[in-house]
Amino acid sequence: MSTPPKITVATTWLDGCSGCHMSFLDMDERLIELVQQVDIVYSPLVDTKTLPDHVDVGILEGSISSEDDLEKAYAFRKHCKILVSLGDCAVNGNVPAMRNHFKLADVVDHAYRDTVTVQPQTPTRGVPALLSLVKPIHGVVGVDVFVPGCPPSADAIWYVLSELIAGRMPDPSSVTRFGA
């Protein structure tokens, strides 16, 4: 039995809650079917921690909120043939972008000083600098497939991946929506 060549998939989470990745795992037994057709070459869900030079499908969860998010988004765009924005944070900024109404300094002070009673201090070392404006993925790099939802259901993710595996561009609006 000859198996068709597997497509390579990379995923990562930026500023989000990782719920979209959890929803991905919610595909349950379909995951077994999936691994026969795709190679997950880079993901928080697997051990590989280097993004290969050529990836078929890159999936980004979360919004662009920090320098680190920005770098990852650029890297994904550079190395992935098809880039998927997975979930509302990636698609429209969602909850992380709600801080955009406020000045960044005020947000940081509120989180690390005003509401902290013991030794309030703003972390500076070992954490990437925050951007003043949170943006969706397509606010900084081109995106090919948008999968809204908070999180998109396992069915929706399954549908999108199945279509991509079959070499078609999915139309996720039939299976998911903002806030779904």
Added chain:
Amino acid sequence: MNLDDLADLAEQYRAIDANVEREVRVCMAASCQSSGAAPVMDALLAGLGDSKPACKVKGVGCMGLCSAGPLVSIADRDASLEESTLYRDVTADDAADIIASLDGPPVERLRCPTDQPFFARQQKIVLENAGIIDPDSFKGYVAVGGYSALIRALSEMTPADVLREVTDSGLRGRGGGGYPTGLKWSTVAKMPATQKYVICNADEGDPGAFMDRAILESDPHRVLEGMAIAAYAIGANKAYVYVRAEYPLAVERLQTAIRKAKRSGFLGNKIGDTQFSLEVEIRLGAGAFVCGEETALMASIEGLRGQPRPRPPYPAESGLWGYPTLINNVETFANITPILREGGDWFASIGTERSNGTKVFALAGTITNTGLIEVPMGTSLRDIIEVIGGGIPGGKAFKAVQTGGPSGGCIPAQHLDIAVDYDSLKTLGTMMGSGGMIVMDETSSMVDVARYFMEFCMTESCGKCIPCRAGTQQMHSILDRLAKSQATRAELALLEELCEVVQATSLCGLGQTAPNPVLSTMRYFRNEYEAKLGDA
């Protein structure tokens, strides 16, 4: 009252100044007043005193060359501006010299030649009295034949006769769209209704346009007479003039004119002892450009937020308080009196095939002769800008002329030879608009100009429909990034798409035309947009 009675009245009024041979006409329109015409007037009045009974100092309306104000012209009685001796940049200190010159040679250092193309190339119909009569004088207007068109209409013509004359003239609305005036009047006339209204749209909001202001400040009775004729033709007995509050002088002169016309029986009850009555009221705008749009204007008269409503129904069918309403702009009404006086065919013989008569333009921007001109439709842009306007000062090169205000577009040098009328301007992606022409030289950035107009539309959007409210804001933000060389090619493409959507889907003319300045500058100056791309 019939025409003979009116002629007697005019003769009576002319006799008041029978001994006057020379007039010292001081422009008291807004622009010259801003440059200090009032002190000049006072100095001339004081200086002349009773010393020369054959000479009279008189405040008049706009003489056109606003950039040379204050303007004073010395003329024989009834003489036109071109026949007079014109003085420019006059100050109160010059009064003595001017008075002394009344019996001798002119004051050469102040002379402004009237045989220059700026004056010689104009043809004045709408502005025929501007700069000649005293706008505050009812008698002065009657003395030059004023109100004879109204009296003739009332005493010798049926409403249908009037409609025919206006239709034959081929007059098209001077407010921008160019809708045939005769057709508009006939439509309202045909509506069966107990109540109809006439509205004069004097909410001249296009930045850089001051034609209507000048007409109201120079010859207010002519506008009232045109409105009264319209009301008679369509069967209305109530009229409103909706004026910008930013034009206090025009409002004041209009108020005076209404009061005096009413007192003399040319407005109000039973005009000229006929069964026709007309009440005219002034309504002040309050700083909303969108109120130039017919339905928004009517909402404003009704005391509401000036937000347009969907058309149809058109105002001709359901207008002010739901009644059939005729709305024309100031210049349109100002054309009615001469049309009735000289006949529709005469009017139709002026101008081009499909755009008849003359058009008043306001020249502004980087052009030598800033001011107001009136030329036949079909005059070439080159004539208007280079010959009449005197070209670009300071040896700079012409780049573009913007017509039609925020709804219009920019015309580049290669199209200067076009004959200006409603249709030719449309083919160039712009429009006649109310008649503002802003000339720009080589130093103007067209992206900046597009951003300027988009900012205007954004702040003037009433906020009712989403494409205009949010679309102008998004387009402005892209233009702003472009102007700062931050925008990407993808944003430029998005800008073009937003232009299309806002144009096609907005509720009223403001939104539908808001993208025009962007589209026209992109059409002729695409290279400037490309050069501004951040990712170029």
Added chain:
Amino acid sequence: MSLQQAKPPLPSDDKRWKLVNATMRRNGYADHALIETLHSVQDAFGFLDEGSLRFVAAALDLPLSKVFGVATFYHLFTLKPKGRHACVVCTGTACYIKGAGGLVERLQERYDINPGETTEDNRLSLLTARCVGACGLAPAIVIDGDVLGKLDSESLIAKLEELT
């Protein structure tokens, strides 16, 4: 029970209210006299405060939200008192081409206020207008109602400094 709304008493014995009342009376207290009435309030008092809007609403028998909606729609109406002096920079097209934008920026810098705001000492309000129709004088400035033309920023500031 009468559904007739009683005319509210004038807010105070300030004579200017009589002018406002006269405007409403001339228009038969009709609801469409709202904008005319707001003009007369602003002419008399310089701005529209909450009390005056409530009075006008009651006198013309109009909903409060409608009056507030109209008062905030038209840019000529202001709900805040203006400074002792007002400097209006015309930002119409002709004035824009002749550098009105630069004038506004310079004034913003000099007086540390944005268009529509008043200096802290209440001396000067900076305003912008869409074409005052004095395009021949571009860039046109209106200081306390007087139109001045063809000023550069330094001579404009010099003029403003002369104001008390």
Added chain:
Amino acid sequence: MPPPATQPNVRVVTLNIDGRDLSAREDETIIEVCRENQIPIPSLCYLEGLSIWGACRLCLVELAGQGRLLAACSTRVTEGMQIQTNTEKLQRYRRTIVELLFAERNHVCSVCVSNGHCELQYLAQTCGVDHVRVPYRQASYRVDSSHEMFRLDHDRCILCTRCVRVCDEIEGAHTWDVMGRGTECRVITDMAQPWGESDTCTSCGKCVQVCPTGALVRQGTSVGEMVKDQHFLPILARRRHAQ
């Protein structure tokens, strides 16, 4: 005001919508005929029983022989009209309009009490809006929770003015209106004071029920819990006009 009662001598016209030959009374609007015949036309400001506002521009349709698009809500049918309601061009325009709405007030469906019961959210899905190309406007608004029963969240408001119209035309209180202009527009109660301090509000809740999004909601509702019920409107509107 809603359209006046049918005249006895009203005529019937025939027209063609999306290739279907249909008949309609000549005093009907295009959108009414479409709804009767199950032809879907998106709209946000239009609501049967309230006056025509014509502002959301989503119900624009193409009429053969006419360059300009027509709003189905405000255009009456005429004999022989040939109408297209769902061309590629219209779909593109509708997508853009929905995107502009999302970007204008920072709609965040995932944390909205109307999630799953929101007309804007539903429209985004049916119009195929899977992302918003224009940047969100990021204007800052306050939530007004001062009313004991209801809450106002401007960030969810699309300025359709259904609340203004139902309050004026059906309840007769005219508590609501719109202040400002352009992007500065927002709905207000009385003199733009907190809703709870309004003297004119009768707390009838009609505004909440007709609001298409999560802008006006009941207090105490959590994400996805706010379900609107508009069945009262046609009934009340009919009785109002029968008076």
